[in-house]
Every structure is written in structure tokens, then in C-alpha cells.
């Protein structure tokens with residue numbers, strides 16, 4: 001488990017709960033009968049919910065299930081982009097705002113209506129066609145948080161092509177390995193991005209990545225910062241030249257429900273990220289349905305703000321697809337929470353009358369650290385619902401969110417899900433569920449969840465175990481791109497017949513669900529998934545490193561932080577170097593190879609690592625050391641004195657934090 005029992009005890013306060021207000025309950029999209037209806041026949045219920053979409057051919061067939069392969073609504077056909085954009089314009093809602101886009105810099109904003117979005121998507125689809133993009137092709141998107149990122153995604157799926165959005169904070173190496181893994185032949189990017197007023201280049205990372213990707217034929221580049229860029233004639237195309245001269249009309253084609261829509265890479269327990277892929281009809285159905293009930297959206301009046309990046313699955317499902325299928329107005333923000341001041345978020349909410357805010361616990365903890373004077377100084381009375389996602393939320397942060405942001409009036413939905421699940425799976429329903437600070441509470445209607453022991457038997461109330469999903473669901477991943485065996489092995493083998501999520505969970509005395517963090521070698525750093533092996537690989541790729549072991553240790557703000565134990569190949573050069581310099585060099589090296597989010601909080605240089613007699617590094621013990629705990633069983637170690645030595649080193653090592 002990612003945290004100790006004692007810390008857990010301190011976290012869990014199962015007695016406190018908040019009942020929904022009668023006013024909210026009365027007008028809520030979800031009424032209590034939803035659970036009985038959905039759970040009586042989940043497949044039929046999802047089929048009914050699939051009518052939220054406009055199908056070119058309505059499906060008559062709901063589910064084919066041949067574990068682990070699911071097909072939802074397989075004889076239906078549709079176009080994802082038409083469902084997100086055109087149909088709202090056809091319904092007379094062209095003047096409705098789709099996005100209030102707010103730039104990193106104060107005062108920079110764009111308002112994009114559904115009619116404008118339709119034209120932008122049509123032009124981009126025509127431009128991509130001119131570049132040669134066809135149905136089934138993979139297109140990498142490496143973009144800052146600007147409207148063109150959403151437009152590119154919609155244009156790609158409009159053509160039946162497959163987007164693979166790579167978070168713009170990832171390095172050139174990470175980008176090239178993702179491009180190669182799914183053989184993307186096109187890239188959409190920007191010259192750079194703005195962060196707290198500073199322009200940082202993106203195009204050079206693409207140029208570097210493409211040195212090892214010979215199959216990439218074309219790169220479409222948005223001018224965002226206006227910085228100088230290198231240009232490869234014939235390969236690189238400016239967005240403003242190619243896209244802007246296209247027709248704003250584009251006739252769409254319909255694709256089968258199971259047509260692949262996108263790939264999203266996420267960390268597993270090995271060094272190689274997994275290309276999780278999703279298909280169309282089931283994914284869109286669950287995104288729209290969860291968005292409708294969980295966020296209780298009223299498209300006529302709500303302004304939704306999912307404060308995430310489109311480089312992660314939260315951005316895909318709740319900035320792009322769910323909200324657009326539902327035809328709501330959103331805020332999309334480019335900057336950091338403190339771009340232009342620590343009250344920036346609250347000013348955005350006040351100025352745009354945001355009604356629904358969805359963010360991650362790590363951000364809430366950061367905002368909390370800055371102090372209540374920032375939110376308290378703004379009028380947040382437009383807010384009516386708050387959501388959280390990405391990691392377990394500690395009750396203190398939950399209470400702060402409720403009091404200072406939600407004015408003790410907004411329901412909070414703590415939503416558990418994963419890149420693999422595509423959409424929310426466990427959550428309270430506002431207006432129905434009495435919420436407990438720190439608990440995700442109940443499976444969404446139509447979703448089967450269990451907590452099981454080592455042998456796969458359900459645990460009783462008051463007990464903990466492994467989280468599993470017992471039935472197929474519409475937005476479930478259809479697999480790991482190009483690796484069906486790894487899909488079967490990772491998710492469907494630990495407990496036969498059940499999906500193994502990799503998370504620990506507990507049912508409290510009332511049977512409500514508490515998520516306890518990852519139980520495998522996946523770390524959760526500020527809501528970002530990274531594997532220990534990925535970081536170890538990056539470290540041993542440095543010429544000075546002989547061996548490395550990485551663990552995720554508890555961190556008050558980021559949830560977990562990376563602690564690395566490293567043995568050096570001591571050359572005369574290294575020996576002469578100051579230890580602090582070596583550590584700094586290694587931290588920078590990891591940031592460069594993977595991403596700044598992977599920069600270890602702490603690196604301990606040690607002459608040896610604790611190993612079993614069969615040569616396996618005992619990460620469990622290193623986690624104990626990193627979290628300053630009593631050491632577990634050391635009897636299987638070849639040399640039990642090694643851990644004591646490391647503990648001492650740890651005590652003398654200074655922690656360097658950014």
C-alpha cells in the first residue's frame with residue numbers, strides 16, 4: 001500500500017458525513033431510482049443512455065463480451081466530432097459559447113461559440129486531409145492548453161483518425177517513444193507555450209524527437225509564442241497558413257461504434273508506458289452520461305471548469321468529449337494557478353460565473369497552503385458543485401475545499417477512475433449520496449465494483465483489499481495498443497474474470513468505498529502516474545550510475561514524491577565531484593529524459609542497495625526508510641546491515657525540493 005496504517009487511521013474519519021440539501025436534491029439530474037434502474041439491467045440501462053448521442057445508424061446490439069474483449073453498441077455508426085459540435089449548431093445553439101478560453105497572461109482571452117468551433121474543426125479536418133491524414137492513421141498532438149489543441153483532437157476523430165495526445169511537459173525522448181510505439185505519421189504542435197508569463201519552446205522537442213521517427217510525414221505548427229523555430233521544408237506547416245485558407249465546411253463520414261478514437265499513454269509497472277486505446281460509441285456514452293449525472297449539468301445555465309490538462313485523460317473526457325457531447329459552456333485555462341497572482345483562479349471563477357469546478361487534490365492542497373485570504377477575497381457564489389480526481393483526497397483538504405471554495409453549500413464529488421476506465425467509475429451522486437470527506441463512496445449506476453482479498457473473495461464492511469471491477473463498462477479501454485497479451489496479463493489475470501485496477505480500497509462500516517492509493521510500483525506524483533522502473537531506467541541511463549532503486553514516499557502536497565537510492569560507478573571524476581553536484585545532475589537528468597514531473601525530490605547516494613539472496617532489490621524496505629518507518633522483515637536480505645547504513649545516510653542527506 002502507498003501509505004502506512006497509522007497514516008491511514010489519521011486520514012479516515014468515517015463518522016462525518018454531509019447529507020445533500022433538499023433544494024439540490026429536488027432539482028438534481030440524478031434521482032434515487034437511478035441505482036435500481038441501472039443495476040437491475042446495466043447493459044439495457046447503458047443502451048438507453050447511449051441515446052444521448054446522435055447515431056447515424058442506431059445500435060440494435062448492446063454488448064458482446066468475450067473477456068477481456070468488449071464491444072459496445074457494435075452495429076451502431078456515428079461521428080464523434082459531429083456529436084460534439086455540428087449537432088448543437090443544427091439544433092439552433094450555434095451562438096452558445098463552447099469555450100471561454102483564458103490565457104496565461106492577464107487579459108488574454110478568446111470566446112468560441114459552437115458555430116465558430118464547427119468552422120475551426122472543419123478547416124482543420126480539411127487541412128489534415130490535405131496533409132494526407134486518413135481514417136485509422138495515428139496523429140500525435142503535443143500542445144499547450146490552447147483552443148487549437150481541442151480543435152485538432154476533434155478534427156482528427158472527425159476523419160476517423162486516432163489521436164495520441166502527449167502531455168506537453170514530456171521530454172523529446174518521451175515524445176519519440178510514444179510516436180514510435182503507435183507509429184504516428186503526423187504531429188500537431190505549437191512553437192511554444194506560456195507559463196507564468198514566460199514563453200517556453202515546444203517545437204525544438206518535436207524536432208529532436210523526430211530525429212528518431214522517420215515515418216513522420218508532416219508536422220502542423222500553431223504559432224503561439226512567436227519565438228524563432230527551426231523549419232524542415234516539406235515536413236513542417238504553419239497552422240495559420242494551411243488551416244486558415246481551408247473551407248469552413250466539411251462533410252463528415254460515420255464510423256462503427258468500435259472504431260478506435262484515441263490512444264493515451266500511461267505508466268505501468270515496467271519502464272515502457274502503455275498505449276491505452278479507446279473506441280468511439282461506448283466511450284462517448286459513458287463520458288456524456290457521467291458528466292450529466294455526476295456534475296449535474298444544466299447545459300442552459302452552467303459554466304463548467306475542469307482545471308486539468310488535455311494531455312491527460314481527465315482533459316480528454318471532461319474538457320473535450322463529455323462536456324461537448326452535452327453541449328455545455330466551459331472555461332479552458334492555459335496558465336498555472338498562480339499565473340498573475342495567487343488569486344487568479346478565484347478571479348476566473350468570479351469573472352466567468354463558473355458553476356462547476358473539477359480539479360485534483362494536489363492543487364487543492366497547494367491552494368490551501370497559500371491561504372484562505374485568496375478565495376475569500378472573491379465572490380465565488382456562482383459555484384454550485386465541486387469535484388476532485390486523480391488521487392485520494394485527505395479529509396483536511398476536502399473540508400477546506402468545502403468551506404472556502406464551496407461556501408459549505410456545494411456538494412463535493414470525489415471521483416475515482418483511470419486512463420483505462422475512460423470515464424468516472426466510483427463517485428457520490430449529488431443530491432443523492434451523503435458524502436464523507438475522503439471517500440469516493442459508491443460505484444456509478446451500472447458499474448460493478450468489489451473489494452477483494454488475496455484470493456479474490458469479497459471483503460466485509462470495515463475491511464480493506466484490492467479494488468476490482470466485476471462487469472464490462474462502455475468506456476473501458478479496448479486494450480494496450482499493439483500488445484493484447486500485456487493487456488490480459490496486467491488487468492485480467494490477477495483475479496480471473498475481474499478487472500484488476502491496481503488500487504487498494506476499503507469498505508467502511510457502512511459499506512462505503514475509500515480509495516487507498518496504488519498497490520503496485522506505480523507512483524502518483526501530484527496526480528501524475530509514473531512507474532518506479534521508468535525513473536530507474538532514466539537514472540541508470542546516466543553514465544555515472546551503476547544501480548538505482550526508486551520508491552514513492554508520502555508527501556504532504558504532492559501526495560507522493562520520488563525518492564531514489566543510487567549507487568555510482570565511481571570514476572575518479574565522480575569521486576572528485578561534490579555529492580550535492582552529482583545529485584543535482586542526476587535530478588536534472590531524470591527531468592530531461594522523462595519530464596520535470598519525474599524529477600526526484602530526493603536522491604540518496606549509497607554504496608549498496610538492499611537485495612534478497614536472489615538479487616531482487618527490496619523496495620518495500622526502501623519505502624520504509626523513505627517514509628521514516630520502522631523497518632519490516634530484513635531476514636531475507638543478503639546483507640541486513642545495508643538498510644541501516646541507508647537509513648543513516650538518509651538522515652544526513654538534505655532534501656532538495658523545487
Ligand code: PRX
Nearest residue numbers: 389390391392414415416417418419515529
Ligand atoms: O490510483 C488511482 C488514482 O489515479 C490512478 C489513475 O491514474 P490516471 O490513469 O492517470 O488517471 C487519473 C485521472 C482519472 C488510479 O489508479 N486515482 C484517480 N482518482 C482517484 C484516485 N485515487 C483515489 N481517489 C480518486 N478519486
